[in-house]
Every structure is written in C-alpha cells, then in structure tokens.
Amino acid sequence: MMKAMQKQQHGLTMSGFLVTAIILIFAAVFAMKLIPAYMQDGEIKHVFEAVAQDPAMQGASIREIQLAYAKRASVQGIDAVKLDDVDIAKDSGGISLSASYQVKIPLVANISLVLDFNPSSSSN
DSSP states (O other): HHHHHOOOOOOHHHHHHHHHHHHHHHHHHHHHHHHHHHHHHHHHHHHHHHHHHHHGGTTTTHHHHHHHHHHHHHTTTOOOGGGGGOEEEEETEEEEOOOEEEEEEEEEEEEEEEEOOOSSSSSO
C-alpha cells in the first residue's frame, strides 16, 4: 500500500542545476564579450555605406573620401579600422569602401578568440 502511494519525483538534482547554471553563465559571458565586436563591425559598415552614398563624395578625391571616413569614424568612436586600412575604389558606378581587420578577444587566461571582419560599402 505504501508503494502505491509514493509519487515519482521529477526535476533537477542540485548537481544537475549547478552544471546547467555554469553552462548558462559561460554562454552569457561569451556572448557579452562577442557582441561589442559585432556591433562595431556593423557601425563600420554603416559608415562605409554613408560615405559611399554621400552625393558630395561622388566627385571627391581619394584623400577627401578618407577624411570623410575619418570624421564619421571619430564621431562613432570607431577605432578598429584606421584611415590607412580603408581600401577605396572609384569606378563609373560610384565609390566603394572596404577594409579587412581582426579583433582579438581574451576569454580566459591565455585563451583568446580572434575574429576576422571584412566590412564593405557594397551590397554583397
């Protein structure tokens, strides 16, 4: 009679809860370290597109385009792509800005994550 009355319990044990919590905390910390790098890449791409689509830049020299990028990057607080790292191409279709850079994110002790970015003003 006593066995028929017992209900089987379901749920996490304390050790299962701790393992799950540690995994979730690690994932959250990892995401918090990655998000700023991806946000800055988006800002760089946005600045490239703004400079490339600016009507005043269509007839500008390469140096004027570089200065326009430098001013916008300064306002946005972009420091990952320096002025010399920006590749500018002019053709009959307009101008195109692009760059290639890496971001090194320290994770734990001597373990780091290196991200490669290639922002461009072109739509592809």
